[in-house]
Amino acid sequence: xxxxxxxxxxxxxxxxxxxxxxxxxxxxxxxxxxxxxxxxxxxxxxxxxxxxxxxxxxxxxxxxxxxxxxxxxxxxxxxxxxxxxxxxxxxxxxxxxxxxxxxxxxxxxxxxxxxxxxxxxxxxxxxxxxxxxxxxxxxxxxxxxxxxxxxxxxxxxxxxxxxxxxxxxxxxxxxxxxxxxxxxxxxxxxxxxxxxxxxxxxxxxxxxxxxxxxxxxxxxxxxxxxxxxxxxxxxxxxxxxxxxxxxxxxxxxxxxxxxxxxxxxxxxxxxxxxxxxxxxxxxxxxxxxxxxxxxxxxxxxxxxxxxxxxxxxxxxxxxxxxxxxxxxxxxxxxxxxxxxxxxxxxxxxxxxxxxxxxxxxxxxxxxxxxxxxxxxxxxxxxxxxxxxxxxxxxxxxxxxxxxxxxxxxxxxxxxxxxxxxxxxxxxxxxxxxxxxxxxxxxxxxxxxxxxxxxxxxxxxxxxx
Numbered sequence: 412x413x414x415x416x417x418x419x420x421x422x423x424x425x426x427x428x429x430x431x432x433x434x435x436x437x438x439x440x441x442x443x444x445x446x447x448x449x450x451x452x453x454x455x456x457x458x459x460x461x462x463x464x465x466x467x468x469x470x471x472x473x474x475x476x477x478x479x480x481x482x483x484x485x486x487x488x489x490x491x492x493x494x495x496x497x498x499x500x501x502x503x504x505x506x507x508x509x510x511x512x513x514x515x516x517x518x519x520x521x522x523x524x525x526x527x528x529x530x531x532x533x534x535x536x537x538x539x540x541x542x543x544x545x546x547x548x549x550x551x552x553x554x555x556x557x558x559x560x561x562x563x564x565x566x567x568x569x570x571x572x573x574x575x576x577x578x579x580x581x582x583x584x585x586x587x588x589x590x591x592x593x594x595x596x597x598x599x600x601x602x603x604x605x606x607x608x609x610x611x612x613x614x615x616x617x618x619x620x621x622x623x624x625x626x627x628x629x630x631x632x633x634x635x636x637x638x639x640x641x642x643x644x645x646x647x648x649x650x651x652x653x654x655x656x657x658x659x660x661x662x663x664x665x666x667x668x669x670x671x672x673x674x675x676x677x678x679x680x681x682x683x684x685x686x687x688x689x690x691x692x693x694x695x696x697x698x699x700x701x702x703x704x705x706x707x708x709x710x711x712x713x714x715x716x717x718x719x720x721x722x723x724x725x726x727x728x729x730x731x732x733x734x735x736x737x738x739x740x741x742x743x744x745x746x747x748x749x750x751x752x753x754x755x756x757x758x759x760x761x762x763x764x765x766x767x768x769x770x771x772x773x774x775x776x777x778x779x780x781x782x783x784x785x786x787x788x789x790x791x792x793x794x795x796x797x798x799x800x801x802x803x804x805x806x807x808x809x810x811x812x813x814x815x816x817x818x819x820x821x822x823x824x825x826x827x828x829x830x831x832x833x834x835x836x837x838x839x840x841x842x843x844x845x846x847x848x849x850x851x852x853x854x855x856x857x858x859x860x861x862x863x864x865x866x867x868x869x870x871x872x873x874x875x
Contacts, residue, residue: 425579425716426501426723430732431739434712441576442708444585447592449700455613456697458599460690460762463609468762469689470550470610477537477555477675485566488518489573490714491660494797495652496577497715501722505639507652512574512632513645514652519570523563530559541675542682544689554610561618564625571628576715578638580631587627595620659797662806673813677821677841684838687768692841694762694772695779698755702747702783709740710790717798721869729869733795733860740787748780778842785853792860801865808855817848 425433460468492515499508534555538548558565568591572584595616602612633641681692713736720728751758759772793805821844825836 425719426725426728430716430728431735434709434716434732434736435739437579437715438705438708438712440582440585441711442704444572444588445704445708446701447585447588449697449704453697453700454596454599455610455617456693457762458603458613459610461764462603466546466686466690467550467610468693469686470547471554471613471693477534477541477551478558485519485522485569488515488522488656488660488664489569490664490797490802491515491656491658492570493573493577493711493714494659494718494800494802495656496574497579497718497798498722498800500578500638501719508638509640509645510649511652511656512639512641514648514656515570515574516567517646517648518653518656519566520563523566526559526562526566530562531556534559537675541678544682544686546686547689550610554614557611557614557618561615561622564618564620564622567625568621568628571625571632574632575628576711577718578635579715579719583631584628587624587631590627591620591624594623659800659802662802666806666809669810669813673818676818677844680821680825681841683835687771688838690763690768691771691775694759694768695775695842697762698751698758698772698776699779702751703786705740705743705747706783706786706790709736709743709787710794712736713791713794714798717795717869719798721799726866726869729795729799733792737788737791740791741784744784744787748783751776751780775839775842778839779846779849782846782849785849788853789849789856792856796860796865799865800868800871804859804864805856808852808859811855812848812852816851817844820844820847 425437427433456468456471459471492511495511495515496508499511535548535552538551543551568588572588575584598616598619599613602608602616606612608615635641681689713733716732716736717729720726720732755776756769756773759769759776762772763769789808793808796802796804821840824840824843828837828840829835
């Protein structure tokens with residue numbers, strides 16, 4: 412029994428064995444972990460929606476685009492860390508692996524300080540720029556300030572989790588996150604239901620839970636001395652390793668920044684449709700967060716898988732795994748899509764007691780269902796490209812679909828559907844534009860995957 416537990420928590424070498432089986436084995440604990448991570452914001456929304464009201468629910472959701480915009484530094488470091496660690500682990504280069512991990516830990520600390528200083532200065536002006544309703548702006552502001560003051564916990568969990576996954580250990584990150592999620596749920600209820608702290612209470616609960624998960628992840632890494640070395644000398648950032656992490660992670664960070672900025676532009680349009688639609692958008696996005704978890708989990712798994720096999724110079728396994736992983740991911744998405752259509756209304760009812768809000772949310776959700784299949788393709792093939800060292804192509808595809816397609820389509824539909832009863836246009840434009848961008852994104856990603864620039868990047872890493 413003890414041996415089985417040790418094997419479960421040991422890093423997975425994805426350069427051996429059947430690709431599809433290895434990818435699924437790695438993805439499942441990461442998927443559960445991502446679902447647990449999504450519970451942070453979802454439980455926040457449920458608690459405030461049930462115990463405070465629909466306006467508080469809208470406030471938590473309205474803060475999302477600004478939160479995501481100021482987290483882009485950590486997204487970049489996390490992605491870069493995962494790719495570098497996977498490649499060095501696959502190549503069995505202990506010294507390089509140790510120095511890159513130490514570099515990531517130091518970069519995270521510096522980035523946390525930057526966000527803690529900048530965020531409080533820009534939060535309220537950004538909320539006003541978004542035309543956030545006066546009834547929501549103070550709640551949004553207090554929620555964001557607490558999260559940003561405690562940003563180090565969130566940052567270190569994400570980066571250390573990325574390192575663990577790069578080493579092939581998705582189970583440990585899952586266990587630590589599950590523990591933190593339970594703590595977050597309990598504290599949410601205590602702070603809001605018993606101490607009447609409102610949205611500030613759920614923010615404080617999230618910060619405490621994330622610090623716990625970060626501590627547990629760091630403790631696990633400190634015990635993995637058989638794989639890499641961890642000491643003060645490795646925390647001193649070296650230019651070459653910092654450059655590699657930033658070079659590989661920056662495109663993903665920029666992509667997230669573009670996503671967040673476009674979300675802010677779209678949020679302005681969303682806010683123009685009133686508080687009821689803002690709340691409906693929050694509910695849809697919370698459910699959407701869970702539905703998208705398989706796509707993101709498979710995408711991350713494909714990055715680690717490709718990174719390890721490129722490092723091990725096994726290109727044939729990369730292409731075989733890309734095909735197998737994408738087919739499995741698409742099949743998973745088809746099942747989820749059917750479940751949404753059958754039980755979507757019950758999911759919406761978890762967040763609010765208002766029947767009109769439940770119905771509006773479900774109608775908007777139905778627009779997106781086909782897009783989830785497209786997102787599986789995009790995430791899996793983009794994950795392969797990133798793992799092979801080509802992080803720029805997925806970035807440009809994201810820019811095109813988000814900025815050049817989604818935003819103009821959203822505002823265009825709103826403009827042409829204006830009427831006396833709907834002076835701002837049809838609110839469904841928010842979700843129709845999202846669906847169109849997802850489908851086109853999948854088609855463009857498939858095209859560039861076949862063109863194969865990522866293969867030349869992999870060849871350069873392998874020294875061919």
